[in-house]
Amino acid sequence: MTAVTVRATATAPHSRGPRGLVWVMLRVHRSALLFWLMLVGLTAGALLWVYGPGADAAWAEYRDMGCGSGRPNLGCDFTGPAMGRYDDVLGVSGAVMYWVPLLTAAWAGGALIGRDMENGTARLAWVQSVSPARWLAAKLAVPAALLTAGMLTLTLLHRLAWTSDGKLHLTIGWRVWHDDTIFLANGSAATAYALLGLAVGALTGLLLPRALPALAVASLALVTLQNRIGELRPHLWPPDLVTATDDYPETAGLIVEGGALTRNGAHVPIPDCMGMPGCLTERDITGFYAYYHPAAHFWRLQLMETGIALALTAAAVLAASRLLKHRTGAAI
Amino acid sequence: MTTLTTTPIPTGHTPPRPGGLLRVVLRLHRTALVLWGLALLAATAGLMWLGALADEAERGNSACSTPPTDGLMSCAAVHAITADETYSTGIAFVTACLAWLMFPVAAWAGGALIGRELENGTARLAWTQSVTPTRWLTAKLAVPAALLTAGTTAVVLLGVWARGEDNPNLVGDWYYPDVFVGTGPTAVAYVLAGLALGALAGMLFGRALPAAGAALAGSLFLHNLLEAHRGDLWSTVTRDKSGWEIPRSAFQVSATQTRVTLHPQSHFWPIQYVESGILLAVAGMAVAGAFWALRRRTI
Numbered sequence: 001m002t003a004v005t006v007r008a009t010a011t012a013p014h015s016r017g018p019r020g021l022v023w024v025m026l027r028v029h030r031s032a033l034l035f036w037l038m039l040v041g042l043t044a045g046a047l048l049w050v051y052g053p054g055a056d057a058a059w060a061e062y063r064d065m066g067c068g069s070g071r072p073n074l075g076c077d078f079t080g081p082a083m084g085r086y087d088d089v090l091g092v093s094g095a096v097m098y099w100v101p102l103l104t105a106a107w108a109g110g111a112l113i114g115r116d117m118e119n120g121t122a123r124l125a126w127v128q129s130v131s132p133a134r135w136l137a138a139k140l141a142v143p144a145a146l147l148t149a150g151m152l153t154l155t156l157l158h159r160l161a162w163t164s165d166g167k168l169h170l171t172i173g174w175r176v177w178h179d180d181t182i183f184l185a186n187g188s189a190a191t192a193y194a195l196l197g198l199a200v201g202a203l204t205g206l207l208l209p210r211a212l213p214a215l216a217v218a219s220l221a222l223v224t225l226q227n228r229i230g231e232l233r234p235h236l237w238p239p240d241l242v243t244a245t246d247d248y249p250e251t252a253g254l255i256v257e258g259g260a261l262t263r264n265g266a267h268v269p270i271p272d273c274m275g276m277p278g279c280l281t282e283r284d285i286t287g288f289y290a291y292y293h294p295a296a297h298f299w300r301l302q303l304m305e306t307g308i309a310l311a312l313t314a315a316a317v318l319a320a321s322r323l324l325k326h327r328t329g330a331a332i
Numbered sequence: 333m334t335t336l337t338t339t340p341i342p343t344g345h346t347p348p349r350p351g352g353l354l355r356v357v358l359r360l361h362r363t364a365l366v367l368w369g370l371a372l373l374a375a376t377a378g379l380m381w382l383g384a385l386a387d388e389a390e391r392g393n394s395a396c397s398t399p400p401t402d403g404l405m406s407c408a409a410v411h412a413i414t415a416d417e418t419y420s421t422g423i424a425f426v427t428a429c430l431a432w433l434m435f436p437v438a439a440w441a442g443g444a445l446i447g448r449e450l451e452n453g454t455a456r457l458a459w460t461q462s463v464t465p466t467r468w469l470t471a472k473l474a475v476p477a478a479l480l481t482a483g484t485t486a487v488v489l490l491g492v493w494a495r496g497e498d499n500p501n502l503v504g505d506w507y508y509p510d511v512f513v514g515t516g517p518t519a520v521a522y523v524l525a526g527l528a529l530g531a532l533a534g535m536l537f538g539r540a541l542p543a544a545g546a547a548l549a550g551s552l553f554l555h556n557l558l559e560a561h562r563g564d565l566w567s568t569v570t571r572d573k574s575g576w577e578i579p580r581s582a583f584q585v586s587a588t589q590t591r592v593t594l595h596p597q598s599h600f601w602p603i604q605y606v607e608s609g610i611l612l613a614v615a616g617m618a619v620a621g622a623f624w625a626l627r628r629r630t631i
Contacts, residue, residue, distance in 0.1 A: 211443075211541060212443045212444050212448065212544070215541070215544070269411070
């Protein structure tokens with residue numbers, strides 16, 4: 001990307017158009033650009049390894065241990081080194097994607113906006129030919145494009161690795177589709193949170209025009225927002241109801257709320273019977289119920305969460321541009 | 333603390349004294365000082381409250397029977413107690429904050445304590461006044477180190493008190509990563525290592541944001557490295573699994589079908605000492621590196 005834009009400016013060195021602004025952006029933040037390219041490259045490589053050689057080795061080890069034959073085998077409760085490596089690399093890749101929004105918020109608050117405001121380089125840019133509105137637009141658009149491209153690539157690769165070896169996850173049983181990191185990394189929400197991080201960082205940088213305080217506040221704000229929305233996740237779509245007579249349906253999916261059923265259908269909390277015989281019938285309990293999200297609700301939940309994150313992003317961007325307009329007068 | 337050091341200033345004016353340097357460090361980083369004070373106050377108040385809640389939480393977690401027999405409370409009464417959940421969440425939160433304190437400290441030390449001053453040129457200004465670079469860096473490190481050590485130690489001790497009977501159902505097992513770090517001297521050692529790594533990153537980069545980023549990355553690496561290898565820090569015990577149920581208090585390092593390698597709870601202190609020793613050695617090397625970088629900058 002840098003090479004292409006550099007050539008473009010070389011042919012027209014006096015152009016002050018948006019290309020020049022994009023070039024300035026990439027040049028000033030070249031270490032962030034390099035870091036991002038490196039992070040995406042490494043994570044993509046790791047996910048491809050998980051998809052290919054990692055999964056193959058884990059399967060081979062699984063078969064060598066004599067598991068998966070249908071016969072019960074206690075040894076299959078323990079995972080070998082290949083399985084451990086497979087799971088570690090998948091987990092670290094997901095964790096990287098999970099933390100990208102926080103890194104983005106810290107960088108956007110500190111380096112992208114806060115430092116420019118603190119040093120006065122923002123003001124210097126505004127008295128040159130760049131209007132404050134275009135300055136902010138370039139500051140947001142270029143990182144947003146790079147973040148979206150990188151995060152969508154990683155999401156596609158994570159989906160590839162996750163869906164192709166679904167049986168492997170069932171066998172290990174450590175990771176399920178509604179785990180925080182897995183859920184985000186498998187869909188559009190990871191990208192939406194990265195953009196939210198950018199917007200929150202930019203708004204904080206303008207509000208507290210100093211690099212380090214903006215960095216700290218933006219990071220805290222993003223973590224708080226991401227956790228709050230994550231807590232809302234089970235309530236973003238009406239759940240399904242499942243009932244069972246023998247045992248609590250724990251493995252149904254993402255459980256929103258559950259309990260025991262009495263004979264007349266009342267929902268009561270599960271009594272602490274600890275397997276004592278007759279204890280359940282004594283309390284008039286005939287079954288169990290759970291409101292849950294099956295795996296089929298994945299995209300509905302994902303799109304709702306993406307929508308909320310993008311709406312917050314839009315609100316933060318709007319607030320940032322309003323604030324900038326207010327600060328710099330109506331001369332835009 | 334600030335008031336104590338401000339009072340001697342008006343009495344003598346020209347000669348530079350350690351008191352003046354101390355006052356400058358505290359005054360320059362007053363936001364951090366206030367935040368640290370507020371965090372300590374909040375932690376103290378929270379832990380006192382949690383400690384007072386411990387007995388009630390213990391009752392909410394006790395065995396029960398229906399109908400109540402053998403001195404056991406009825407299950408309905410036990411379930412009605414919600415203090416155990418509040419208590420568990422509160423203790424886990426304070427413990428996690430202690431275990432993760434290293435990260436904000438490292439970022440602050442790299443960014444605000446050293447990096448910003450070198451970037452702005454205020455460090456150079458200070459050196460051309462009566463403060464030598466070595467004394468400047470010594471004060472920059474000693475004052476936060478003293479305040480961080482005192483505060484963290486107090487919170488760890490108070491936390492150990494608030495844990496009461498150390499019931500693992502309520503406060504987690506001793507070998508959980510956060511619990512292990514947050515209940516012993518390693519908590520202080522991690523914070524000091526974070527401070528030292530931040531100072532080193534600040535001196536090496538000489539700019540606030542890259543230094544903050546590098547210090548954070550270094551601390552994350554160190555933290556994760558030690559967490560992954562905690563089981564190797566002291567010799568393990570290997571036992572045959574047949575006919576022996578592994579107690580919950582055993583920190584399992586690895587297991588096969590027949591044998592298990594573990595640390596009994598008595599290994600808590602040896603591992604704490606070894607881990608603290610490693611961290612303090614890292615901190616010492618980082619401080620030495622920071623002074624070396626300072627010398628290169630000022631020659």
